[in-house]
Amino acid sequence: MNIGTAAEQANLPPKTIRYYEEIGLLSPGRAENGYRDYSDKDVHRLRFLQRSRSLGFTIDECRLLLSLYDDKNRASADVKAVALEKVAEIDRKIAELQSLRDTLATLAKHCHGDGRPDCPIIDDLAGEHA
Amino acid sequence: MNIGTAAEQANLPPKTIRYYEEIGLLSPGRAENGYRDYSDKDVHRLRFLQRSRSLGFTIDECRLLLSLYDDKNRASADVKAVALEKVAEIDRKIAELQSLRDTLATLAKHCHGDGRPDCPIIDDLAGEHA
DNA sequence: CTTGACCTTCCAGTTACTGGAAGCCCTATC
């Protein structure tokens, strides 16, 4: 099938699919006219990528997951380890954002937010309390 | 003062400071030998940037904040609006990450995580439930 | 036969820096 159809089925833009091929994540065949020709297996792989990416795995992590996916004898523990490490990483990111959020919200709360020029947010950013 | 000293005082790497200059966030003078020459005001500006960036504002948002900072007559409401929009954006990001986290954690929980090859995580990524 | 959709490749741009090379400048030491 052509790239457009594969794109539809995998829920990925054609551009992204070509990019994935360029960086070696899959290698579809070619039709006589030079068009890429995707098998069901290729589409499967693309869907796998789509889902992993949307779950926040980086391309390199997807590469690892794909190799586990390809290895029919890999231990499920290996996959679980990758997933759990990702969970921990997301937790760290959430905590960091939470702290940013709190700082910003506090600053905004202390700003009277009217037409006057003085503003605790700007003062803080400028370090005028230091 | 030279870029190294300014870097130290603003807690930013020299490379980053040159980059900020390149994209027009500040324009220090030059000494006779061609070296950049930073005033206290420049350092102030750099600290402002350092703090805003660390609070998660993009460069373009920093540009806006700087223009508000430079405008001694701006209304504090304008600044507050930027800050609150940022808080909302961070909230959205946190919610998204939370949802990713939960999905991944659920997948990991259902994976027995032993030496056997079958693994619900991979199955889910491959879309084998669909 | 032409139009339009779809495909191809290649180049450039995005965000916010970061690393590295080649080459001045300045100070200190031998």
Place this chain on the structure above:
DNA sequence: GATAGGGCTTCCAGTAACTGGAAGGTCAAG
């Protein structure tokens, strides 16, 4: 005076993961 070092300069390239656009080939429909 030569040299070693550290800091400074510029410019080029690379990062992550695409995305947009140009120039041109292919195909099915009307």
